[in-house]
Amino acid sequence: xxxxxxxxxxxxxxxxxxxxxxxxxxxxxxxxxxxxxxxxxxxxxxxxxxxxxxxxxxxxxxxxxxxxxxxxxxxxxxxxxxxxxxxxxxxxxxxxxxxxxxxxxxxxxxxxxxxxxxxxxxxxxxxxxxxxxxxxxxxxxxxxxxxxxxxxxxxxxxxxxxxxxxxxxxxxxxxxxxxxxxxxxxxxxxxxxxxxxxxxxxxxxxxxxxxxxxxxxxxxxxxxxxxxxxxxxxxxxxxxxxxxxxxxxxxxxxxxxxxxxxxxxxxxxxxxxxxxxxxxxxxxxxxxxxxxxxxxxxxxxxxxxxxxxxxxxxxxxxxxxxxxxxxxxxxxxxxxxxxxxxxxxxxxxxxxxxxxxx
Ligand SMILES: Cc1cc2nc3c(=O)[nH]c(=O)nc-3n(C[C@H](O)[C@H](O)[C@H](O)COP(=O)(O)O)c2cc1C
Numbered sequence: 001x002x003x004x005x006x007x008x009x010x011x012x013x014x015x016x017x018x019x020x021x022x023x024x025x026x027x028x029x030x031x032x033x034x035x036x037x038x039x040x041x042x043x044x045x046x047x048x049x050x051x052x053x054x055x056x057x058x059x060x061x062x063x064x065x066x067x068x069x070x071x072x073x074x075x076x077x078x079x080x081x082x083x084x085x086x087x088x089x090x091x092x093x094x095x096x097x098x099x100x101x102x103x104x105x106x107x108x109x110x111x112x113x114x115x116x117x118x119x120x121x122x123x124x125x126x127x128x129x130x131x132x133x134x135x136x137x138x139x140x141x142x143x144x145x146x147x148x149x150x151x152x153x154x155x156x157x158x159x160x161x162x163x164x165x166x167x168x169x170x171x172x173x174x175x176x177x178x179x180x181x182x183x184x185x186x187x188x189x190x191x192x193x194x195x196x197x198x199x200x201x202x203x204x205x206x207x208x209x210x211x212x213x214x215x216x217x218x219x220x221x222x223x224x225x226x227x228x229x230x231x232x233x234x235x236x237x238x239x240x241x242x243x244x245x246x247x248x249x250x251x252x253x254x255x256x257x258x259x260x261x262x263x264x265x266x267x268x269x270x271x272x273x274x275x276x277x278x279x280x281x282x283x284x285x286x287x288x289x290x291x292x293x294x295x296x297x298x299x300x301x302x303x304x305x306x307x308x309x310x311x312x313x314x315x316x317x318x319x320x321x322x323x324x325x326x327x328x329x330x331x332x333x334x335x336x337x338x339x340x341x342x343x344x345x346x347x348x349x350x351x352x353x354x355x356x357x358x
Contacts, residue, residue, distance in 0.1 A: 001017070001294050001295065001297065001300075002291070002294060002295060003016060003017055003018065003287070003290050003291045003294045003295070003302070003318065003322070004016045004017075004315075004319065004324060004326060005017065005294075006051075007051070007300060007301070009158075009209040009242050009243060009277065010207070010208060010209045010242060011207070011208060011209075012095055012157045012158065012208065012209050014051030014052050014094075014095055014301075015049075015051045015093065015094070016049070016050075016051040016315065016326075017051060017294050017300065017301050017302060018049070018050050018051050018052075018290065018301075018302055018304060018314070018315050018318070019050060019051060019052035019053070019054060019097070019279065019301050019302070019303045019304070020042075020045045020050045020052070020053045020054055020303070020304060020305075020308050021054060021281050021303035021304060021305035021308070022054040022055065022056050022057050022097075022099040022160075022162075022213075023056055023305055023306075023309065024056040024057060024066055024067065024069075024070055025037065025038070025041060025056055025069070026067060026068065026069030026070065027041075027069055028069050028070055028071045028072070031072065031077070032059060032062070032065070032070060032071050032072020032073075032074070032078060033071075033072070033077075033078060033081050034071065034078075034081030034082060034084065034085050035081075038055065038071070038081075038085055039084065039085060039088050042055050042085060042088070042089055042096075043088040043089065043091075043092055044312040045094075045308055045312050046088070046089040046090075046091075046092030046093060046094035047092040047093075047312070047329055048308075048311075048312040048313040048314065048315060048316065049093075049313065049314075049315030049316055049326060050094055050304070050308070050314070050315055051094060051095065052094060052095045052096070052097055052157075052158065052301070053089045053094045053095070053096050053097065054096075054097040054098075054099050054158075054160065054303070055071065055085060055096070055097075055098070055099075056070070056071055056099070057070070057071075057099045057100070057101040057162050058071050058072060058073035058078075058082075058098055058099060058100050058101070058147065058151070059071070059072045059073065059074060059101065059102065059103070060073060060074055060100050060101065060102050060140075060143040060144050060146070060147040061074050061102055061140070061143045062074055063103075063107060063112065063113075063114070063115065064101065064102030064103045064104070064107070064143075064168065065103060065107065065108055065109070066101075066103045066106060066107075066108045066167070067108030067109075068108065068109070070108070073098070073100060073147045073150050073151065074143065074146075074147065076150065078150065079150055079153055079154055082098075082150070082151075082154035082156075083153075083154045083155055085154075086154050086155040086156055087155065090155070092329070093329070095157040095158065096155070096156050096157055096158070097156060097157065097158035097159070097160050097211070098147075098148075098151035098154070098156040098158070098159050098160065099160040099161075099162050099213065100144060100147045100148060100151065100159065100160070100161060100162060101161075101162030101167055101168070101169075102140060102143070102144075102162075102167060102168040102169070103167050103168065104116045104117075104129065104166075104167050104168025104169075104170075104171045105120070105121060105122055105126075105129035105166075105168075105171060105177070106122060106166055106167055107129075110127060113129075113130060114127060114129035114130070115129055115130060115132050115136060115140075115168070116129035116130070116131065116132065116168070116171050116177065117131065117132060117171050117172050117177060117178040117179075117180050117184060117185060118131050118171075118177060118178055118179040118180055118185070119131045120177055120179065122166065122253065123253050131180070134182075134184075137184060137194060140168065140194070141194065141197050141198050141201060142201075144161070144198045144201065144202070145198065145201040145202060145205075148201075148202040148205070148206055149205060149206075152205070152206055152208070157208060157209065158208065158209045158210075158211055159202060159206055159208065159209075159210055159211070160210075160211040160212065160213055160245060161195070161198060161199065161202070161210070161211070161212045161213070162213050163195055163212055163213060163214055163215075164213045164214050164215040164245075164247045164248075164250060165213075165215055165247065165249070165250035166215070166249075166250030166251045166252075167250070169194065169195055169198075170215055170250060170251055171251070172184065172185075172191055172192075172193075172194045172195065173191050173192065173195065173214075173224060173228075173232065174191075174215075174218055174223055174224050174251045175191070175222055175223065175224070176218055176220060176222055176223045176251050176252055177251055178191050188228065188231050188232070192231075192232055192235060195212075195232070195236075196235065196239065199212075199236065199239045199240070199241065200239060203239060203240045209242045209243070210240060210241050210242055210243075211241070211242060211243045211244070211245050211279070212236055212241050212243075212244055212245065213244075213245040213247055214229055214232070214233075214244055214245070214246060214247065215247055215248050215249055215250050215251065216229050216246045216247070216248050216263065216266035216270075217248045217249070217266065218248075218249070218251045218252055219248065219249055219252060219254045219256060219257070220251070220252035220254055223251060223252060224251075226265075226266045226269050226270070229244075229266070229270060230269075230270070230273055230274065233270050233274045233276060234274055236276070237274055237275070237276045241276070242276075242277060243276070243277040243278060243279055243300065243301065244267075244270050244276055244277075244278050244279070245278070245279035245281065245301075245303060246263055246264075246266040246267040246270065246278055246279065246280060246281065246299075247263055247281055247282065248262075248263050248266065248282075258282060258283055259283065260283045260284070260285065260286075260289055261280070261282070261283060261284060261289055261293065262282050262283060263280060263281055263282035264280045264282075264284075264293055264298055264299060267279065267280040267293075267298065267299040268280075268297075268298040268299065271297070271298070271299060271300065277300040277301070278299045278300055278301075279299060279300065279301040279302070279303050280293050280298065280299035280301070280302050280303070281302070281303035281304075281305065282305075284302050284303075284304055284307070285304075285306075285307040286318070286321060287317070287318030287319065287320075287321035287322045288321060288322070290302045290304075290318055291318075291322055316328075
């Protein structure tokens, strides 16, 4: 497999194996609504050649926002803006993924009450969240389900469940944040229960690609490691999850030892040992590294974060580095535009057909 080969996941084919990783931009209109910024920002990355665009995480409940300016998907009122956003991404040739999440104890409003599996703050001087009642847990499951339904209505091609980075579902999965002694804590099975029920609910209605983003290691004594995700990942696969997007950290206040490709080994391990597709993310900044990950079967997708903030045309830059030629947006070939300067000469037929139009 090659970086610029298409990939089919269920009923969806991406034009290449490059995805934009979800990144909160804190630019939503009050109430979590899509703004002009999102249309331009995500539209530009779709135009720039990525196969799949993940806008930032969409909050499934108002008390699940990571911070002010997050996008929401907790009400039908969000549908029109999200539909427009998906439409723009599609028109620029990419597919769109909805990452749905809940901040849990990381709720970004210090003066508000936060929910979590246990009354344990992220760090000791943080606000203490309250331990969720069973009714609250069931309510959250329904909120994820309703959010997934809305994502489908808005036209998203992929739904990704955010169970990483120390947010609510990660808090349930990790023994460092989940000290419950009821059916929702303790064993792997119990800590996974909320994720299992959410996936089952989503899968009842959603037949498209379903991804789960995980924190494959907590980097802390007593926390999850990739061994735990061999257990959780097997269950995810059995439940119809198509791809595990392998990130790490966020539950414990520790410095993550990051370097180019630092999270790739987890993606490779789950892919190899569970036979499930995986996504690799984290300091994948060069075409060489991305091509190595895909070409050597270390993961099925690469998700590009900050490098794609710096360069909306990251896929083209990666192709240049790899001395490959990729299709520019049609508009950029007209009048022999700048895109062609560093590309091998296009096919004569293409030149003729574009010249003939004007
Ligand atoms: C500004 C910013 C916002 C982010 N927001 C999210 C988010 O909403 N959801 C998520 O799963 N990860 C989020 N991340 C993490 C990125 O998706 C990505 O995993 C991380 O930046 C590592 O990839 P990179 O080295 O290519 O940037 C965010 C990262 C940044 C820099």
